[in-house]
Amino acid sequence: MRDLLFFFAGCLTVFGLRFFVAPDLHASNVHDHVFRALSYLQGDLQGTSTSQNTFQSKSSIVSSLSSPQCTDPSWKENFLYDAEDPKSASLGRGLHYLCVTTSSASSSGLKGLQVTPYLNAVESRIPPSPFSFPSAESLSLNLQELMGPQERRDRDFVLYDGNGLQLFTERELLTVSSEIVQETLSRAGLVLLFEGAVFIWPGVRVGHQRNVSISGTGYQGGPNYLTLETLTLRPLLFGVVEQFVSNEECNHIQNRSRPHMKQSGVSLMDKDKGKAATEWRTSSTYFLPSGMDQVLRGVDHRVESLTKISKKNQEQIQVLNYGVEQKYDGHHDFFDPKMYANDKNTMKLIENGRRNRVATVFFYLSDVAGGGETMFFCAHGKPAPKNLADCSPENGHKVKPEKGKVIIFYSLDFAGKTDPFSLHGGCPVLEGEKWSGNKWIWNSAMHFSEYNK
Numbered sequence: 244m245r246d247l248l249f250f251f252a253g254c255l256t257v258f259g260l261r262f263f264v265a266p267d268l269h270a271s272n273v274h275d276h277v278f279r280a281l282s283y284l285q286g287d288l289q290g291t292s293t294s295q296n297t298f299q300s301k302s303s304i305v306s307s308l309s310s311p312q313c314t315d316p317s318w319k320e321n322f323l324y325d326a327e328d329p330k331s332a333s334l335g336r337g338l339h340y341l342c343v344t345t346s347s348a349s350s351s352g353l354k355g356l357q358v359t360p361y362l363n364a365v366e367s368r369i370p371p372s373p374f375s376f377p378s379a380e381s382l383s384l385n386l387q388e389l390m391g392p393q394e395r396r397d398r399d400f401v402l403y404d405g406n407g408l409q410l411f412t413e414r415e416l417l418t419v420s421s422e423i424v425q426e427t428l429s430r431a432g433l434v435l436l437f438e439g440a441v442f443i444w445p446g447v448r449v450g451h452q453r454n455v456s457i458s459g460t461g462y463q464g465g466p467n468y469l470t471l472e473t474l475t476l477r478p479l480l481f482g483v484v485e486q487f488v489s490n491e492e493c494n495h496i497q498n499r500s501r502p503h504m505k506q507s508g509v510s511l512m513d514k515d516k517g518k519a520a521t522e523w524r525t526s527s528t529y530f531l532p533s534g535m536d537q538v539l540r541g542v543d544h545r546v547e548s549l550t551k552i553s554k555k556n557q558e559q560i561q562v563l564n565y566g567v568e569q570k571y572d573g574h575h576d577f578f579d580p581k582m583y584a585n586d587k588n589t590m591k592l593i594e595n596g597r598r599n600r601v602a603t604v605f606f607y608l609s610d611v612a613g614g615g616e617t618m619f620f621c622a623h624g625k626p627a628p629k630n631l632a633d634c635s636p637e638n639g640h641k642v643k644p645e646k647g648k649v650i651i652f653y654s655l656d657f658a659g660k661t662d663p664f665s666l667h668g669g670c671p672v673l674e675g676e677k678w679s680g681n682k683w684i685w686n687s688a689m690h691f692s693e694y695n696k
């Protein structure tokens with residue numbers, strides 16, 4: 244809500260106040276798309292999944308070919324939310340699973356494909372009824388009918404495989420040949436449909452662990468997969484079990500930023516205009532451009548590989564340094580258009596609410612001798628405490644800083660709506676100092692991204 248806009252302010256100056264509309268996430272070129280689908284079919288896809296048709300590393304051939312299938316009995320454990328638990332049953336809203344199988348009736352031809360839908364990421368008491376899709380258009384119509392009136396959705400849906408590889412946008416289903424659509428989906432087996440367009444890892448249940456292949460994007464000597472552990476379902480918060488940023492990379496980021504660190508700012512909501520940022524946030528900050536720095540580019544690539552969201556949607560790392568007593572009170576990382584109605588630049592940046600930050604990958608770049616935890620004030624769906632500077636343990640879920648570790652939390656839900664439960668803050672450092680960094684990821688490309696040129 245009140246988070247920093249210095250980066251954008253900087254960009255505004257650099258780009259001479261030239262705001263232009265970022266490429267639409269959904270308007271990908273059909274020819275690129277046919278290439279993507281054909282590559283998928285031929286098993287020669289050279290990239291991690293991204294929303295922007297990037298094909299970077301051979302490694303994801305493996306991951307796309309071994310993407311989870313509905314024929315594997317464990318798929319339900321790894322994807323479905325518990326329909327019986329009133330606390331988690333509604334948390335899969337906006338995410339639907341399609342199990343694509345060849346119907347036994349006509350197992351010889353592609354026309355015999357069947358889709359079994361699991362709406363809102365749960366298995367309802369009434370078993371889902373499969374439907375066949377003789378054409379891509381009929382699939383599209385069936386899906387639209389299942390999801391209800393289009394007015395309820397403010398963007399086109401996007402289909403992914405179980406490893407986060409983007410398959411088709413809603414629009415592409417109507418422009419790409421039925422044969423390609425049928426063959427791609429049958430190869431994927433398990434298809435994830437996000438109403439909010441962007442791929443988000445399903446949390447499933449607290450304590451759930453999921454291995455994510457990051458082959459080729461890890462640091463020297465680091466693992467080639469990472470384990471995402473669900474810490475809270477509401478907000479959707481994951482911890483990465485393994486060290487994500489090596490000690491050398493942490494030191495490199497600190498060293499490159501140290502000479503530039505300045506008092507942190509916040510982007511003030513209309514109601515707070517005129518107040519000092521230090522009322523909420525007392526750390527120092529620097530937005531560190533990746534430029535040609537291979538270490539930073541490696542980290543950006545790893546973040547893409549972990550989140551399955553394009554590098555083009557990333558902001559530069561916002562490096563933070565907190566001394567004793569420094570902190571950042573409870574806030575959201577998304578921009579609520581209602582709170583910025585009189586702020587023309589922010590409204591332009593977020594296209595009146597259509598664009599927003601979807602996820603934060605938060606790096607801990609040092610250990611902290613005391614305090615400095617990240618606090619999630621609405622953890623497990625609790626109402627926010629009155630005092631958003633109060634880090635008492637009963638006020639939420641705390642994550643302790645550990646050098647090289649990261650957490651990921653989502654500011655938008657599967658349907659693309661802002662999540663008020665993502666309220667969080669940095670607790671005061673009690674002893675020593677804290678180095679950390681925000682890697683903010685948007686729901687569409689940043690027009691000034693270093694990877695968007």
Ligand SMILES: O=C(O)CCC(=O)C(=O)O
Pocket residue numbers: 246563571576615616617618667668669670679681
């Ligand atoms: O320092 C922390 O733990 C959280 C910081 C934060 O939320 C932010 O900078 O937006």
Ligand SMILES: [Fe+2]
Pocket residue numbers: 246574575576667
């Ligand atoms: Fe934040």
